[in-house]
Amino acid sequence: MNDPYSVLGVSRNASDDEIKKAYRDLARKYHPDNYHDNPLADLAQEKMKEINEAYDAITRERSSSSGKGGGGTYQGSYSGGYSGSGSSSSSGGDLGRARNAINSGDIATAERILNSCSVRNAEWNYLMAMVYYRKGWYDESIRYCQTAVNMDPGNYEYRQALNNMTAGGQAYRPGGYYQGNQGQGCDMCDVCAALMCFNMCCGR
Amino acid sequence: MFGYIRPVQPELRVRELDLYRACYCGLCHTMGDRYGIASRFLLNYDFVFLAMLLWTGDMGTDICKKRCIGCPHKKKAFCKNTTALEKCAGMSVILYWWKIQDSIADEGFLKSGAYKILGFMLKRAYRKASADFPEYDAVVRDSITKLSALEKAKCASIDKTADCFAVILKAAAAAEDDPRRRRVLEQVLYHTGRWIYIVDACDDFAEDISSGAYNPVAERFGLHESPLPEDIKNQLKITLMSSRNQAGNSFELLEETAWSDIIRNIIFLGMPGVAEAVLTGIWKKKNRK
Numbered sequence: 001m002n003d004p005y006s007v008l009g010v011s012r013n014a015s016d017d018e019i020k021k022a023y024r025d026l027a028r029k030y031h032p033d034n035y036h037d038n039p040l041a042d043l044a045q046e047k048m049k050e051i052n053e054a055y056d057a058i059t060r061e062r063s064s065s066s067g068k069g070g071g072g073t074y075q076g077s078y079s080g081g082y083s084g085s086g087s088s089s090s091s092g093g094d095l096g097r098a099r100n101a102i103n104s105g106d107i108a109t110a111e112r113i114l115n116s117c118s119v120r121n122a123e124w125n126y127l128m129a130m131v132y133y134r135k136g137w138y139d140e141s142i143r144y145c146q147t148a149v150n151m152d153p154g155n156y157e158y159r160q161a162l163n164n165m166t167a168g169g170q171a172y173r174p175g176g177y178y179q180g181n182q183g184q185g186c187d188m189c190d191v192c193a194a195l196m197c198f199n200m201c202c203g204r
Numbered sequence: 205m206f207g208y209i210r211p212v213q214p215e216l217r218v219r220e221l222d223l224y225r226a227c228y229c230g231l232c233h234t235m236g237d238r239y240g241i242a243s244r245f246l247l248n249y250d251f252v253f254l255a256m257l258l259w260t261g262d263m264g265t266d267i268c269k270k271r272c273i274g275c276p277h278k279k280k281a282f283c284k285n286t287t288a289l290e291k292c293a294g295m296s297v298i299l300y301w302w303k304i305q306d307s308i309a310d311e312g313f314l315k316s317g318a319y320k321i322l323g324f325m326l327k328r329a330y331r332k333a334s335a336d337f338p339e340y341d342a343v344v345r346d347s348i349t350k351l352s353a354l355e356k357a358k359c360a361s362i363d364k365t366a367d368c369f370a371v372i373l374k375a376a377a378a379a380e381d382d383p384r385r386r387r388v389l390e391q392v393l394y395h396t397g398r399w400i401y402i403v404d405a406c407d408d409f410a411e412d413i414s415s416g417a418y419n420p421v422a423e424r425f426g427l428h429e430s431p432l433p434e435d436i437k438n439q440l441k442i443t444l445m446s447s448r449n450q451a452g453n454s455f456e457l458l459e460e461t462a463w464s465d466i467i468r469n470i471i472f473l474g475m476p477g478v479a480e481a482v483l484t485g486i487w488k489k490k491n492r493k
Contacts (some may be wrong), residue, residue, distance in 0.1 A: 038453070
């Protein structure tokens with residue numbers, strides 16, 4: 001394994017607080033939410049694992065030498081994205097196969113199955129939206145997802161996906177890279193608040 | 205490529221601005237050295253971004269000083285030839301060549317004559333570049349042909365047309381050895397390309413409406429009048445923001461280099477600023493001055 005200190009980008013004699021901060025910044029950057037239904041989700045997960053292991057290693061090392069308790073890593077409430085969760089509406093058959101193909105990242109197969117489907121129900125539109133989303137065809141994906149929501153307004157999964165899409169997806173923004181004249185030293189709360197406002201503005 | 209991908213200079217550190225300028229000058233020198241003087245006029249910001257992204261290894265002592273025709277009174281710092289600069293120089297020649305060929309086929313007699321002269325000036329440069337990067341040449345030729353066919357058929361999907369252009373940028377990463385790095389770069393470049401195509405379509409909107417030319421945005425939303433309605437602007441903002449977010453999130457998965465903070469400035473500050481300026485119409489006014 002790489003040196004845990006270099007994984008977190010801190011020096012060996014950094015204070016506990018500095019390490020915690022470095023860890024939090026990195027965890028925020030590679031948070032699974034930022035890579036929702038993303039073709040690079042696996043790489044982000046790898047990074048997250050590396051960072052968690054490094055942080056664990058450092059806290060273990062330090063607590064064994066000083067007798068203090070460790071900090072506890074971020075475990076993540078991530079459940080595999082909306083395509084994986086709540087598939088109650090799945091009708092099995094072709095749509096089920098298409099859904100599995102999307103979940104395993106095989107977008108070309110999913111697209112082929114969907115194009116040969118004869119049903120054009122809400123779920124079909126939703127799955128098409130997911131295919132286009134993975135391809136980065138965001139305009140089409142919103143169109144299909146909107147149709148899915150219109151056809152089945154009560155479905156939480158479709159609404160959730162549409163909200164995410166119209167918010168432009170989750171995005172990491174490094175500190176200090178804000179448009180306009182926002183303060184330089186923004187903390188986690190500012191970031192969350194900004195993202196929430198952003199969401200509300202865009203996801204009317 | 206159109207020069208939409210640029211940093212917000214006041215937000216760069218002084219040393220970053222120096223580095224950025226050195227990269228810009230380095231690309232210009234590399235183009236001149238490898239493909240002749242005419243190719244130097246193709247230099248633009250978008251390819252400097254590409255060079256920084258494709259850069260591998262340390263900066264070290266790769267910066268020298270030299271006079272050049274653009275600024276004869278003072279020696280300027282520039283980055284020496286590197287694989288990344290050579291790739292970008294070749295790729296920009298190839299891309300412009302095929303854009304010119306496409307315009308010759310499409311435009312009327314007078315305009316196509318002007319493009320023919322340009323094509324003539326670039327012929328030798330193109331021959332060399334296409335021999336240097338044959339795979340890239342093939343991708344660009346195919347994509348430009350496909351794009352041109354979609355435009356003639358008045359394609360109403362911005363994703364489909366933008367995809368043809370995005371694939372051209374994505375192909376710049378095809379020769380990367382490390383598969384992980386290649387995957388990440390392909391995402392960054394695909395979405396940068398998609399973003400450029402859509403921003404350009406927004407920028408040309410008013411002009412295309414008045415001249416009756418094909419415009420992907422006009423076709424997608426069925427518009428026949430010039431100022432873009434606010435609700436459509438919002439939809440365009442969302443789609444542009446999605447691509448920029450994807451480019452940014454993907455970029456963060458790459459190893460840090462000397463260029464990382466400049467690239468962050470471009471993605472997180474430059475691109476949103478340009479998109480805003482284009483959609484509000486400030487961009488055209490500013491660039492005309």
